[in-house]
Amino acid sequence: MNIGFIGIGSMGAAMVPNLIKAGHSVKVWNRNLDAAKSLEGVTVLPSPTAAFENDAVITMLSDDTAVRSVLLDSKALDSARKGCIHIMMATISPALSGELHDLHRSAxxxxxxxxxxxIPAVAAKGELNIIAAGNAEAIATVQPLFNALGQKTWHLGDDPKYANVTKIAANMMITLAIxxxxxATALTESYGLKASDFLEVVTNTIFASPSYKRYGNNIASNSYEPGFKLTLGLKDVNLALDxxxxxxxxxxxxxIVRENLNKAVDQGLGSKDWSALAKITRRRAGLEEGVA
Structure with missing residues (x-):
């Protein structure tokens, strides 16, 4: 299948090689051309409009503003190839998803x-979970792409907003877990029990899930190098609240989480992994210097 791919951030860059490995022809557009040119086996496109000359287009942009700028302001849909299927894989608001659905139908x-x-490391392994909603025939047509990118596709019906509200609700839940x-570690440490010992118990028993394990390890080791930037987590919580x-x-x-994420940004943690939210929680509990 000929694929146009819009948005080569860390996630897009991790996804594209799996599409190529599966035998698809991938043509990419990115606002930063160097990021697009760094990918092997792709053709770099001159504009987002050119992406819509392919069988399918995958869009993986950072937020609603970027989607509006790249897709709507450029009028990329106006000259799209008939039969092209647009797959919006970015985390966007249900409101924008509904607007895009109407615009695509008109076009x-x-x-x-x-x-x-x-996260990108999971994407690189082709082990994403893909939440799909929209026209069933279109989803069936692009299922081979999802098979190349993920371990499972979860079908949620014909209204695209179902997929978007699921994603932002899920990301909100991760921030609540952090x-x-x-x-919880503020409580256990106040009694002298180390965070690492407590988290080893709960992340291998009642909360034995990838998110709890991944971010619990960050908290236990006090290491917050980005896997998913905290500012993006704040964006997703804002999407959920809106x-x-x-x-x-x-x-x-x-x-409460939004308040703490905003405090984290104010305290210079915006570029850290979103699990750095726990640093603010712990500071507010009085366990670290710089109590908020």
């Missing part, structure tokens, strides 16, 4: 929302 182009669960581990507000839903714990 006669199939639109599939397929955000992913996983917050809870920060608070989506909730649109439906008159209240998310009290997410509000």
């Amino acid at each position: 006669g182009i199939a639109y599939v929302a397929a955000p992913v669960l996983g 917050e809870s581990m920060g608070e 989506a909730a507000k649109a439906k008159h839903t209240v998310l009290p714990a997410a509000e």
